[in-house]
Amino acid sequence: MELTHKDVNGTRLIEANGARLDAAVAIRFKDEMRVLTGDGPERIVLDMKNVEFLDSSGLGAVVAAMKQAAPARRLELAGLTPTVRKVFGLTRMDTVFTIHDSAEAVLKADHVQAS
C-alpha cells in the first residue's frame, strides 16, 4: 500500500494508492500512516478512491490510524468506493468518521469557506 501526500490550505491529503487494504497490508498501512500523521497539519484527509476492497483488518487499521493521530490531529476520509462503503456502513464506523464524497469536494469546500 503506497501512500502519497500533500498539504493544501492547512489540510494534509493522503492518497492510498493500493487497490486492496486487507490483512496482507494492514500493519504496514498503519505504520506508514503513523509517520504521515505524526507531523504537519491538524486536519488529515485520507483519500480512498483507489481502494476497491477493504476487509475487517483494513478497517481496524484505518481506526488505528485515527486513534494514533488523536488527540492532536483528526483523521477524515474521502472517496469511499462501494465495497469499502459497505464495510463502514455495516459496522456503523460511518458514524465515527467524517466521510467526504471526494478529496476534491473537501478542497472545494475549504475554498468556498475561505473566500
Next chain:
Amino acid sequence: MGFGESEMTDSLSLSFAADEMALRAALGQVREYLANSGFPECFLGSVELVLAEAVNNVIEHAYADRPEGQIDLHLEKRDAVVVITIEDEGVQMPGGRAPEGRQHDLDVEVEDLPEGGFGWFLIRSLTDRLDFSRIGSRNRLCIHMRADRAVS
C-alpha cells in the same frame, strides 16, 4: 446466462496455502467466476468480503501454528444462491461453533474504539445461512448467500 435464469448447477473448487497472498489470488478467481456467471458487482463485493473474513479467521486462528496449512474452497451456484464451503485441517473453533459476531458499542472515546472483532459480524450480516461442522480432523464452514438480497 444471468443468475436468475434456470441453468445447470455449476461449481468452482480451489485449494490454496493458508497465507494472505494466496487468499488474494483465490478471491480473484472467485470474483472472475461469479462475474462470468452474470452476478452483479455489489454481490461480488459481498462474497469477496465474506470469504476474506472467513479465510482470514482460518489463517489467524485454526492455522495459527501451521503456516503450511491448506484451505479447500468449494463454490456452487444454485440459481440465485451461491453455496460456499471452506474446509481446513486446523484446530477446532472454540466451543465447536461459529461465533455470533456482535455489533460493537461505538459510543466511546476515540482511544477506546475497537480495532478488530468485526469479522464474524460482517460474515453474519451478509449471509443467509451458516453451518459449521467438525468432521474428523477437518473444520467445515458452509455459507449460503443470496444474490437477490445483496446488501448494498
